Amino acid sequence: MKLLFVEPAICLSAFALTLTSPLTTQYVYRRIWEATSNYSMASGSNASECEKNKSSPIFLSQEEVQKKVSLFSMQMDISGLIPGLVSTFILLSYSDRQGRKFPLILSSVGALASSVWLCLLSYFNFPFQLLIASTFIFALCGNSTTFLGASFAYIVDQCKEQKQRTIRIAIIDFLLGLVTGLTGLSSGYFIRELGFVWSFLIITMVLTVNLMYILFFLDDSVKESSSQNVSMSCSEGFKNLFYQTYMLFKNASGNRRSLLCLLLFTMITYFFVIIGISPIFILYELDSPLCWNEVFIGYGSALGSISFLSSFLGIWFFSYCIEDIHMAFIGILTTMAGMALTAFAKTTLMMFLVRLPFLFTVVPLSVLRSMMSKVVDSTEQGTLFACIAFLETLGGVTAVSTFNGIYAATVAWYPGFTFLLSAGLLLIPVISLCVVRCIGWKEGSYVLLIQEESREDTSNR
Template sequence: MKILFVEPAVFLSAFAMSLTTPLTTQYVYRRIWEETGNHSFAFDSNISECEQNENSTLFAFQKEVQKKVSLFSLQMELSGLIPGLVSTFILLSSSDQRGRKFPMILSCIGILATNVWLCLLSYFAFPFQLLIASTFIGAFFGSFNTFWSACFAYVVDQCKEDKQKTIRIAIIDSMLGIVSGLTGLSSGYFIRQLGFVLSFLIIAVALAVNLVFILFFLGDSVKESSSQNVTMSCMESFKNQFQRTYMLFKNASGEQRSFLCLLLFTMVIYFFVIIGIFPVFILYELGSPLCWNEVLIGYGSALDSVSFFSSFLGIWLFSYCMEDIYIAFIGIFTTMAGIVVTAFAKTTLMMFLVRVLFFFLIAPLSVLRSMMSRVVRSTEQGTLFACIAFLETLGGVIAISAFNGIYSATVAWYPGFVFLLSAGILLIPVINLCAAKYISWNEGSYAVLAQREPREDTSGR
């Protein structure tokens, strides 16, 4: 008998994602350091390779390395943009007929293949530029974004009450954060004690176990449609999924459509800032004046997990006394404060304390997903989360590319500029939520679309 709990898959994939990101960034950083300079990186040093004297040659060299790493990260993200967008949209939209396991399996295969390549690349010391090719190929199978969205849709399928949806989504978000934090805490020790090769191998093993679990032990919350045309061409499939997405908005009333679009735009902009700015944290912490080593970076990542747990607690408590939209406001304003303070953080203690201001970081994402899921019918959840994942994938790639590019251009004269800019961008979600509140919606209106009569079939049959 198969189980209907997706949490084990979330746990293993969160472990893989949270360990892959810092390992890949630091691996590229060290490879570029060694290829740019005339000496090797001090792998076993108890202090970071960091010079704080702005007049020294090493200081200028560090800034040059940071600039190259930032630009290479931009290239990697851009390489997977188009295939990632297409695969995410098709896989998640088709999950309404094929089942939620379908995108989970394919995205897990793609992520596993990428990590196996990382293991081989670090073992044989292949040119690190080949990472761009692996990112491009892996994106065809779907990314972590595709996997998470499939998990959210899987959870929503099993929830009947509005509050239950919000809590379950918050649980998944908090689990992602807690696992990521604990893994981030150990990432520095993985590098020091095991090296990059064994660390990437452990990630690959975890992903393989996850794939086995999904294939053989996880039940599907949506049964595969027996009427699905398995001989449909790729172009026909894409056209069919696009039409389903079009009908999702076309059949809504003007107020409902405006409400849904506002929530989507709010979530994408907030996601854009969060995804774009936090990878810069590692580069900011590696450079002067902080000069963190891999262990301190791991501690910082571990503290980030507090925000996921506190976000869950906040949602759980505040859901009894306030509407979801006010929870989103609280999360956005506290995040803005944390990012602004980061721009002026010059000491290790301050960088640790600034994490406290991110205590409600994930709450806006959780409540916005829940609010949008109530506006559509149960048979449209896959299409909705396909839209969300599509926009998140697009926004995420653009964000990482943009913020890395901005940091690369401004790190020499003011490293904190990118943080001030991102805090300013967060004013857009605030304005959007004010507009959503202004159009006079109420809790009972969320389910209006879901209670409509069944639509005409949009598959063209």
């Protein structure tokens, strides 16, 4: 019996990917410490070493390890940039003809292969530089952006009514927040109690179950096209998506085109900062003076994941009293305050408290997507979100690489500089939103404008 529920696959994938990130970072940190430092870690310990005394020679080695981990992370992300862009772009557009299961299966196979490679790497103690191969394989098969994009498209295919679609997507946001929060909370205990090998093995088992569910239990929401169309899609799909994206902007009126470009620019610049700074949190917490162990890092990751839930509740509450653009302002400004406070967090209590301003971090991303969907026609929604997915993949990898490079260059003299820089960069989307407000954004006005333009096009024909 085939099911039309992609939610179990999303939850299993979210658990695996959320657990993989902190495990990989701390595994690389430990391996680079052992490779470059003259000071060995405690025997049988799974924790990372940290020295708070700046006059200690261990402290100097610690700073060098921080730089090398950050630069290696940048190399890993760059290795997956090109294959990730190509696979995301092709697979998501290809799914309109070939079906949604194809990108779900392929990205799941890539994640499973990457996890198996991590197991072998940690068990046989292979050179950690080979981690770059797992990043490349995962990106080549379609990364997490591909999986989530196909999942949301799968849900949209089933929901003919707007209200039903909103509820299903809201449920996904809730589940993602719940799963990532609980996984982040437990990640430290996985490392402490099981070590890296067994933790990576558990991730592999979860991804195997996920792949089995998609293959044998999940039905496809889109029926495959005829063989002729399938053969044409491989050669023409890439060109068609470029052409559709071009027409998305060409067909819009001048005011609507300007608004769409501004909203897209606002979302991508905000996304760039948020994604780029995310992995820096773990390195910052491992370093002096915080010197967090794996359990505290898990607590921090869990608090960060709560933003999915709090942002959803914030949107639900604020939508009754303020406009979308004001919700976006609130989310960006509170995130900016959180970044600035993090740069000066020197104690564990303070580092936990600075997570509070990040409660609405996800709000601008959701709201800006909603605002953009209101300024394009219903027949252009797929092209719009394919364009967004492409820019998110490009911006995400570029951001992580950039911020890792900046952190490596500044960690020796001021580790919090990257967070101050992030707070300053968030002024860009704020200014962009102010321009959107000045040119006359009003709720519902552009829906009427689209309808008028559609009627004009019909009459001209």
